[in-house]
Amino acid sequence: MKYFKGSIFHTPIHGELIFIEEALIEVDEKGNIQSVFQPDDQHYQEKLEIAKTDVDFVELSKGQYFLPGFVDLHVHAPQWPQAGVALDEPLNHWLDECTFPLEAKYEDVDFAKRVYQDLVDHLLSRGTTTVLYFATAHLEASLALAKICGETGQRALVGKVVMDHPEMTPTYYRDQSAERALADTEQFIHEVQQMAPAYQQGIYPVITPRFVPSCTDESLAGLGELARQYDVHVQSHCSEGQWAHDHVIERFGKRDTEVLREFGLLTEKSVMAHCNFIDEHDGDIFIETGTAVAHCPISNAYFANGVLPVKHLKEQGVEMGLGTDISGGFSPSLWDNIKQAVMSSRMLEDGVDVTLPPSVRGVEASRISVIEAFSLATQGGGEALSLPIGVFAPGYTFDAQVLDMTAQANQITGYGVFNQPEAQLQKLLYLATPENIKQVWVQGQLVHHKS
Numbered sequence: 377m378k379y380f381k382g383s384i385f386h387t388p389i390h391g392e393l394i395f396i397e398e399a400l401i402e403v404d405e406k407g408n409i410q411s412v413f414q415p416d417d418q419h420y421q422e423k424l425e426i427a428k429t430d431v432d433f434v435e436l437s438k439g440q441y442f443l444p445g446f447v448d449l450h451v452h453a454p455q456w457p458q459a460g461v462a463l464d465e466p467l468n469h470w471l472d473e474c475t476f477p478l479e480a481k482y483e484d485v486d487f488a489k490r491v492y493q494d495l496v497d498h499l500l501s502r503g504t505t506t507v508l509y510f511a512t513a514h515l516e517a518s519l520a521l522a523k524i525c526g527e528t529g530q531r532a533l534v535g536k537v538v539m540d541h542p543e544m545t546p547t548y549y550r551d552q553s554a555e556r557a558l559a560d561t562e563q564f565i566h567e568v569q570q571m572a573p574a575y576q577q578g579i580y581p582v583i584t585p586r587f588v589p590s591c592t593d594e595s596l597a598g599l600g601e602l603a604r605q606y607d608v609h610v611q612s613h614c615s616e617g618q619w620a621h622d623h624v625i626e627r628f629g630k631r632d633t634e635v636l637r638e639f640g641l642l643t644e645k646s647v648m649a650h651c652n653f654i655d656e657h658d659g660d661i662f663i664e665t666g667t668a669v670a671h672c673p674i675s676n677a678y679f680a681n682g683v684l685p686v687k688h689l690k691e692q693g694v695e696m697g698l699g700t701d702i703s704g705g706f707s708p709s710l711w712d713n714i715k716q717a718v719m720s721s722r723m724l725e726d727g728v729d730v731t732l733p734p735s736v737r738g739v740e741a742s743r744i745s746v747i748e749a750f751s752l753a754t755q756g757g758g759e760a761l762s763l764p765i766g767v768f769a770p771g772y773t774f775d776a777q778v779l780d781m782t783a784q785a786n787q788i789t790g791y792g793v794f795n796q797p798e799a800q801l802q803k804l805l806y807l808a809t810p811e812n813i814k815q816v817w818v819q820g821q822l823v824h825h826k827s
């Protein structure tokens with residue numbers, strides 16, 4: 377057993393903050409939490425004595441806290457070199473002019489390995505312990521990403537992208553046929569499943585149609601069949617912006633959610649990115665199929681033509697987590713996306729056009745709190761992926777970030793006021809920088825630390 381002692385913040389239920397002062401967390405050899413003791417528990421002292429005899433005992437000091445590792449539900453790993461570039465273009469331009477030429481370069485596996493290792497290191501240093509990745513259409517480079525995550529200690533779900541539609545993808549970057557795309561996806565699933573047992577934290581293959589516009593009916597149907605056959609995760613983009621949403625309706629005479637469901641791509645293990653244009657009927661389809669939404673608030677501010685009604689969808693019962701959407705979102709940090717999720721929800725509620733009367737300017741009851749946004753980045757992400765992550769409780773993995781409010785480079789203090797736990801967490805969520813992330817643990821293993 378390994379022991380970790382310190383105060384923890386988490387939200388086992390969406391939006392409900394739990395603070396445990398001086399918790400003692402008992403973690404087994406496989407990196408799973410066995411027990412979380414509170415100081416007034418019967419066995420706390422006895423366990424603490426055992427913990428103190430262990431050379432690996434981790435004990436936090438005053439001003440330091442354990443937070444669950446963040447779960448990033450939407451990252452385009454190959455777009456990391458493009459972070460921050462051309463964000464003033466509309467989505468289809470940005471894809472055609474910048475993104476596809478960049479992604480085509482991943483035919484060069486050495487280039488891919490350099491970028492992917494740097495990205496994984498960056499994400500870990502921001503406290504992100506689990507990531508749902510889009511790779512590219514290339515089989516070999518996609519496998520390299522899964523291996524790099526495995527060896528670096530990050531929990532990863534990785535998809536080889538499928539994009540075979542001859543009219544909607546460039547000749548220099550597409551799957552050569554639906555048949556080839558399906559064969560490569562199946563091989564990708566096999567090879568990732570073969571490499572997975574070597575990595576304790578979990579490496580998973582993901583079926584990844586880029587989005588309905590870039591795929592033929594044949595590849596969409598075949599991918600749905602593979603999802604049924606292998607019971608693996610599925611990811612795609614759904615109703616992201618006006619153009620993508622309308623395009624699917626024009627092509628099929630149905631909404632994106634309906635099309636994805638008919639092709640068998642909405643399952644308990646599906647995560648759909650963005651979903652800004654979904655309505656209550658689409659929300660019901662997600663609930664009925666167990667599909668989750670990856671909310672990407674920074675990216676949405678550029679490309680979505682709207683704001684996702686997070687509060688209403690959560691109240692409806694839709695599962696949801698957060699995504700950085702590198703590089704539609706420029707930041708590799710879910711810390712930044714937590715803040716943006718709150719700010720976007722406030723703008724949705726109040727509206728933005730002051731020439732309209734206040735009563736029609738915004739969407740009533742849309743705001744979320746920073747604690748709700750923190751839930752999305754942790755417990756919500758775990759629920760979306762159907763994995764036991766994002767909460768400190770028996771049966772969950774020990775994935776944690778140690779936040780240090782006393783870090784020399786960025787001391788976060790309330791000058792003796794605002795000392796209550798919830799205020800401390802709010803200050804952390806708004807003011808922490810990577811300088812405050814002292815350690816990051818995945819499945820009980822230390823994967824990042826500041827000396």
Ligand SMILES: O=c1[nH]c(=O)c2nc[nH]c2[nH]1
Nearest residue numbers: 452475586587613616704
């Ligand atoms: O934000 C986005 N990034 C992408 O790479 C992409 N591809 C399809 N739709 C997309 N949206």
